Amino acid sequence: MMNASTTEFSIRTRGKGTYEITDEVAGIVLESGIQTGVATVFIQHTSASLIIYENADPSARTDLHEFFNRLVPEDADYFVHTAEGPDDMPSHLRMVLTRTSEVIPIAHSRLMLGTWQGIFVFEHRRASHTRTIVVSVVGI
């Protein structure tokens, strides 16, 4: 029987960085009862994004954060969208360089992630934020 479900959940971030949500997404897939299909993970924000990233060695995430701090600096002198603070415009650009939606195949009711892959919210603002993620599961 074909099925589809859409589920929301929120996480509280504590400033810039990456926050793993693999277990939350896997739990929603299991509860959907869908065995074969796809899970779409979608973040409803323009200053935070999603990535699928190495989840074993935290140093890979340290370098990720530093790379994006350098690739999209906060003090670019040509920014005109500055009303919401120096970390706002860079957060939109870091979001657009990563992902808003990510789609993961499902087999035997499990996410088909590789050994080292985890799903992360990438928070680009300095302050703490509540971020809402929507997970749609479609399949049989």
Next chain:
Amino acid sequence: MMNASTTEFSIRTRGKGTYEITDEVAGIVLESGIQTGVATVFIQHTSASLIIYENADPSARTDLHEFFNRLVPEDADYFVHTAEGPDDMPSHLRMVLTRTSEVIPIAHSRLMLGTWQGIFVFEHRRASHTRTIVVSVVGI
């Protein structure tokens, strides 16, 4: 009843910049009759891309355009793919750094976008182009 539809539409761009298509996509979702599932938005081009971006303050889009002009300059001296003009090779690179497909959850026949999120075609060529977008809706 499970269902699936694939619909195409085109927009005419007027040179480099971002062009909102949220209403077109929302209309296709509504007409599909699907209440729960996902909408896949896909652009059939390699010199234009898709982004989900802040749709409230136009200054955020001004800075986006300028950021990409600087990140991928037109006059890189190592480019060899130059037969189609100086804005062609940068357009492929700006495309690959953003998105070709974007998937948005649907609930109650509506796109589950966040408050500030809009769907945009990101045109990377200087000249006017007709860009074709495909929207697939899958669900119940």
Next chain:
Amino acid sequence: MMNASTTEFSIRTRGKGTYEITDEVAGIVLESGIQTGVATVFIQHTSASLIIYENADPSARTDLHEFFNRLVPEDADYFVHTAEGPDDMPSHLRMVLTRTSEVIPIAHSRLMLGTWQGIFVFEHRRASHTRTIVVSVVGI
């Protein structure tokens, strides 16, 4: 009749570069028997990624490779994740700037790719690797 299938295949890469997999994905779509819907292409790795890219002129891929070599250099002095060699950390960053999943609409059992679009594995490591790609097809 609604349907869903999940299929894996592997390719052997021969160091940094792009490897086209359009025919493999198109074959899986055809074999699924699904006429209308979407194909999700997912790569199970964090040091290789997916792109949809110009597949006509090889020089566009030469410039792509060179651009990423410059955007994410191997010798960044702030990298701390260096235990697996100088090409490891850049490979994670090049992956995160491109894509892990890509979703392509299907109509009449065919991928709705544009004229110049091909699906590629983007290998970021210097050594040869076996890369596993998962293709989920969902539709009617």
